[in-house]
Amino acid sequence: MQLIKNYLYNVFYQLFILIVPLITMPYISRVLGPTGSGINYLTSANTQYFILLGSLGITLYGNRQIAYLRDNKQRVSQAFWEIFLLRCLTTLVALSSFYIFVYFNHTYQGAYLMQSILIIATALDISWFFMGVENFKVTVSRNMIVKIFSILFIFTLVKTKNDVIIYILILSLSQLLGNLTLFPYLRHYINWPQWRQLQIWQHLRPSLALFLPQVAMQIYLILNKTMVGWLVSVKATGFYTYSDNTIRAVLTLGTSLATVMMPRVANTFIHGDIKQVNKYTQLSFDFASAVAVPLMFGIAAVSLKFVPSFLGADYSPVAYLMIIETLLILPVTWASIIGNQYLIPLGRNRTYTNSVLLGALVSIVLNVPLILLLQTQGAMIASVVCEFAVAFYQLYAIRQELPLRFLFNEFWKYLFAGLIMFVIVFYLHLHWKFTLLTFFVEVAAGISIYLAGLLILKAPVLSRLKILLAK
Numbered sequence: 001m002q003l004i005k006n007y008l009y010n011v012f013y014q015l016f017i018l019i020v021p022l023i024t025m026p027y028i029s030r031v032l033g034p035t036g037s038g039i040n041y042l043t044s045a046n047t048q049y050f051i052l053l054g055s056l057g058i059t060l061y062g063n064r065q066i067a068y069l070r071d072n073k074q075r076v077s078q079a080f081w082e083i084f085l086l087r088c089l090t091t092l093v094a095l096s097s098f099y100i101f102v103y104f105n106h107t108y109q110g111a112y113l114m115q116s117i118l119i120i121a122t123a124l125d126i127s128w129f130f131m132g133v134e135n136f137k138v139t140v141s142r143n144m145i146v147k148i149f150s151i152l153f154i155f156t157l158v159k160t161k162n163d164v165i166i167y168i169l170i171l172s173l174s175q176l177l178g179n180l181t182l183f184p185y186l187r188h189y190i191n192w193p194q195w196r197q198l199q200i201w202q203h204l205r206p207s208l209a210l211f212l213p214q215v216a217m218q219i220y221l222i223l224n225k226t227m228v229g230w231l232v233s234v235k236a237t238g239f240y241t242y243s244d245n246t247i248r249a250v251l252t253l254g255t256s257l258a259t260v261m262m263p264r265v266a267n268t269f270i271h272g273d274i275k276q277v278n279k280y281t282q283l284s285f286d287f288a289s290a291v292a293v294p295l296m297f298g299i300a301a302v303s304l305k306f307v308p309s310f311l312g313a314d315y316s317p318v319a320y321l322m323i324i325e326t327l328l329i330l331p332v333t334w335a336s337i338i339g340n341q342y343l344i345p346l347g348r349n350r351t352y353t354n355s356v357l358l359g360a361l362v363s364i365v366l367n368v369p370l371i372l373l374l375q376t377q378g379a380m381i382a383s384v385v386c387e388f389a390v391a392f393y394q395l396y397a398i399r400q401e402l403p404l405r406f407l408f409n410e411f412w413k414y415l416f417a418g419l420i421m422f423v424i425v426f427y428l429h430l431h432w433k434f435t436l437l438t439f440f441v442e443v444a445a446g447i448s449i450y451l452a453g454l455l456i457l458k459a460p461v462l463s464r465l466k467i468l469l470a471k
Helices: 002-055 058-069 073-104 109-123 127-132 136-157 161-180 183-188 200-231 234-270 274-311 313-343 349-374 376-397 411-431 436-457 460-470
Strands: none
Touching: 002 073, 002 109, 002 136, 002 161, 002 200, 002 234, 002 274, 002 313, 058 073, 058 127, 058 200, 058 234, 073 109, 073 200, 109 161, 127 136, 127 234, 136 161, 200 234, 200 349, 200 376, 234 274, 234 313, 234 376, 274 313, 274 411, 274 436, 274 460, 313 349, 313 376, 349 376, 411 436, 436 460
């Protein structure tokens, strides 16, 4: 029941995160315009490199370490303070490096200074601890409250194209305040440490083991935006990022399960129950696939008219980018289950690292020629290919422990039902005049057709879902 509650908390929060852009994105896209939005996204993308340096793989490592030790309060307390202080030190190094970068960079300095607050927020991000103890309610509720206030400030203070810096400041401060609100809840889980026995540096090496794959992952998550800004235009960066943010926000509905399951699998593994670990992975993979397929086909079916109506006519190129990017929903969902839920909890860091290094290599090789040939769409194609490379490598690596026939046994049913849904909804989308009413009718029709298809094909995921809902 705790797993179900955590998943529902996480899904509810991700739905909320989806709703927030529906409220703010049409307003911001029109007020700031493509150039203003591009400045925000370009400076944010470059700031993420320094956030990554400050994080140093501690989010994944801390989550896993707390899950390993959570049955012993004293050991958990000691581990938390050691990992937290280590992150403060690495963030200080990252912040100093960032200010040096801003000093020598003569464009968008005001925007970069506002983005620097996000680096400070990184040091104070202790969500990894609450994930490790499987308390998702705290992080979800606190962040939701802060985001609601940030929406109010956006509509109140961001009024013209010259308010880009104010917009960035609101986003950055909301992240910082959201992280600060988690600290009062620590008293329920930990004690003050034995200061003289703190061994901060013992966590550096295992954190670095997870830092390398995070660096590689950011290469193909952030480098695309940076290269589009360099090789095409800052406006094109805005187009790319609007598409990428939307797809990856929707994508969290499929990847939330891995986030919730990771600490449970880590704790199960440390107690030696490998059979249960494999069972968790197989069920999660099947359920995540059942969610990912309709997300992929559904977004592709309604993007052409939805995007220009939602963002404005100036953003029509985003629709075609989104259609391309929907293809990465499946491989990212699979990789979240295999990588985050299986490989990391079991300590198979080398396999996980090799998979993301492969993705980074594919991204580096494909980005420049595809961007020069197809511009922004070329960057999106490179992103899709590298995500498939990551997922296929991970699936190949675990084929002995988890045979692919068990993971993909029911997948054809999801794919068939999804294709039927896509054909019907896309036909309606092309022939109906787009309004908010017709959009919701299309969405409702898609969900109904997909579920009907699964029912006809007798997909086991429906019976499992029925049992969960009954509980």
